[in-house]
Amino acid sequence: MKIMVAVKRVVDYAVKIRVKPDKTGVETKNVKMSMNPFCEIALEEALRIRESGLASEVVAVSIGPAQCVDTLRTGLAMGADRGIHVESQDGLNPLSVAKVLRALVEAEKPGLFILGKQAIDDDCNQTGQMLAGLLKWPQGTFASKVTLDKEKQVATVDREVDGGIETVLLDLPAVITTDLRLNQPRYATLPNIMKAKSKVIKKHTPGDLNVEMKSDLEVLQVTEPPKRKAGVIISSVDELIDKLKDEARVI
Amino acid sequence: MLLAGSGPSLQEAAAYAASCHPSVSKVLVADSDRFMHPLAEPWARLIQLVQQRENFSHIVAASGSFGKNILPRAAALLDVSPVTDVIEISESTKFVRPIYAGNALCTVRYTGAHPCMLTIRSTSFQAQPDSTDSKAHKAPISQVDLSTFEEDTIGKSQYVKLTSQESERPDLGNARIVVTGGRGLKSAENFKMLEKLAEKLGAAVGATRAAVDAGFVPNDLQVGQTGKIVAPELYLAFGVSGAIQHLAGMRDSKVIVAVNKDADAPIFQVADYGLVGDLFEVIPELLEKLPEKN
Numbered sequence: 263m264k265i266m267v268a269v270k271r272v273v274d275y276a277v278k279i280r281v282k283p284d285k286t287g288v289e290t291k292n293v294k295m296s297m298n299p300f301c302e303i304a305l306e307e308a309l310r311i312r313e314s315g316l317a318s319e320v321v322a323v324s325i326g327p328a329q330c331v332d333t334l335r336t337g338l339a340m341g342a343d344r345g346i347h348v349e350s351q352d353g354l355n356p357l358s359v360a361k362v363l364r365a366l367v368e369a370e371k372p373g374l375f376i377l378g379k380q381a382i383d384d385d386c387n388q389t390g391q392m393l394a395g396l397l398k399w400p401q402g403t404f405a406s407k408v409t410l411d412k413e414k415q416v417a418t419v420d421r422e423v424d425g426g427i428e429t430v431l432l433d434l435p436a437v438i439t440t441d442l443r444l445n446q447p448r449y450a451t452l453p454n455i456m457k458a459k460s461k462v463i464k465k466h467t468p469g470d471l472n473v474e475m476k477s478d479l480e481v482l483q484v485t486e487p488p489k490r491k492a493g494v495i496i497s498s499v500d501e502l503i504d505k506l507k508d509e510a511r512v513i
Numbered sequence: 514m515l516l517a518g519s520g521p522s523l524q525e526a527a528a529y530a531a532s533c534h535p536s537v538s539k540v541l542v543a544d545s546d547r548f549m550h551p552l553a554e555p556w557a558r559l560i561q562l563v564q565q566r567e568n569f570s571h572i573v574a575a576s577g578s579f580g581k582n583i584l585p586r587a588a589a590l591l592d593v594s595p596v597t598d599v600i601e602i603s604e605s606t607k608f609v610r611p612i613y614a615g616n617a618l619c620t621v622r623y624t625g626a627h628p629c630m631l632t633i634r635s636t637s638f639q640a641q642p643d644s645t646d647s648k649a650h651k652a653p654i655s656q657v658d659l660s661t662f663e664e665d666t667i668g669k670s671q672y673v674k675l676t677s678q679e680s681e682r683p684d685l686g687n688a689r690i691v692v693t694g695g696r697g698l699k700s701a702e703n704f705k706m707l708e709k710l711a712e713k714l715g716a717a718v719g720a721t722r723a724a725v726d727a728g729f730v731p732n733d734l735q736v737g738q739t740g741k742i743v744a745p746e747l748y749l750a751f752g753v754s755g756a757i758q759h760l761a762g763m764r765d766s767k768v769i770v771a772v773n774k775d776a777d778a779p780i781f782q783v784a785d786y787g788l789v790g791d792l793f794e795v796i797p798e799l800l801e802k803l804p805e806k807n
Contacts, residue, residue: 288613425675481621487611491785
């Protein structure tokens with residue numbers, strides 16, 4: 263079975279982002295970019311499934327500008343077998359991305375598609391669900407545990423939901439989106455980084471795949487959230503209780 | 514309103530929905546075993562079916578794990594881009610949503626075809642009080658015709674179980690007071706101390722990702738960018754460093770109190786009241802000195 267994993271290049275999670283003064287967006291020039299943490303977890307899960315003998319190949323795909331190749335090389339260094347870069351200068355939106363991924367699924371025919379639950383830039387949490395809908399595949403979102411049964415061709419997925427952990431059984435092929443506790447991704451070792459240089463990255467454009475990268479959403483402005491009033495440091499529990507009772511009046 | 518499920522409790526819920534607020538003009542009920550559990554595949558297909566018949570201008574769900582799971586799938590079936598996690602509705606097609614863990618706010622205009630689909634962050638909107646008028650407005654209830662609900666075109670999934678903690682604590686999502694523990698609590702055992710404090714305050718208990726990862730508490734207590742978003746009157750954070758991803762989940766709390774041994778912890782930058790101290794001394798002292806809740 264082949265597993266496909268989508269990986270997104272985003273502003274690194276530790277970067278303190280700045281909103282551009284003209285309010286058109288967030289400053290990304292000269293800012294450290296990395297593989298979206300949820301996508302790393304998705305790739306790690308695919309690699310573990312392959313290593314356990316339940317899959318034969320892991321294909322990583324990334325959509326976006328030329329620099330996405332760097333993100334794919336990281337994925338290949340982690341252990342993906344080959345990469346696909348769909349080059350697009352246009353802004354990415356979940357529906358167009360899902361349509362691109364669907365086109366790739368129709369060509370590659372994987373048995374499992376794993377994505378991160380959300381990208382830490384737009385925090386949309388939509389692409390996996392949309393891909394599953396377009397493919398009419400079952401979906402296991404916010405996965406904290408995945409167990410495959412090759413014989414029965416099903417995946418048991420534990421999902422992190424508001425009330426606790428929900429367990430669902432999905433017929434393969436299926437789409438899974440990863441939550442933070444699914445696994446701890448591996449670091450790419452130096453020998454693997456070297457090996458990754460000779461792995462293949464195939465190039466496409468959305469046009470090749472008959473997808474138009476268009477959006478139903480127009481960004482009007484990007485602003486900073488309202489700032490909280492500065493707080494005070496207090497010196498004792500007695501003072502805290504007084505403040506909460508008499509000043510803040512919350513108890 | 515669209516309700517789906519199966520059996521008598523569904524019909525009771527429909528009756529409640531029909532009179533809960535004057536602006537409800539119709540209640541649609543899909544009664545079938547297919548909807549016994551909140552699976553995305555039948556639900557998304559149901560939304561698509563209903564939309565194809567009724568042509569609504571907007572479809573809205575709360576941005577909890579249910580809405581987040583099903584709405585985008587339904588949007589893809591209807592070939593529209595949804596707007597998720599909306600915190601402000603400026604106009605019928607203009608919305609504000611947080612990005613970058615709430616460190617930026619994005620105002621968007623929806624320019625696509627009907628339906629405009631939204632998930633909304635419930636902490637950003639006021640709950641409407643239930644209608645108390647005895648001559649209450651009762652919207653008509655109609656059963657959705659499921660005869661064309663083709664089974665085999667939907668991806669096959671099966672609900673197995675839900676594992677959850679029984680608790681008498683108020684629900685984290687709507688509690689007036691939340692008491693959260695971070696990595697500084699050091700063990701699951703120590704969280705019991707926090708629970709006593711929550712008990713005394715009539716509060717819900719929350720946790721940071723670090724505390725959940727470490728196994729101190731189950732995942733449904735996690736507050737943060739990828740956990741629950743809360744906005745209580747009072748948020749007390751003990752042993753919480755204040756990582757961006759945690760702040761994303763609680764920055765809209767009215768009053769924030771932080772207790773941490775480390776004076777440089779980022780949490781103090783958002784706290785209204787900060788106490789630099791050892792939580793293992795502060796919590797017992799609070800337990801001793803706090804007034805009993807009425």
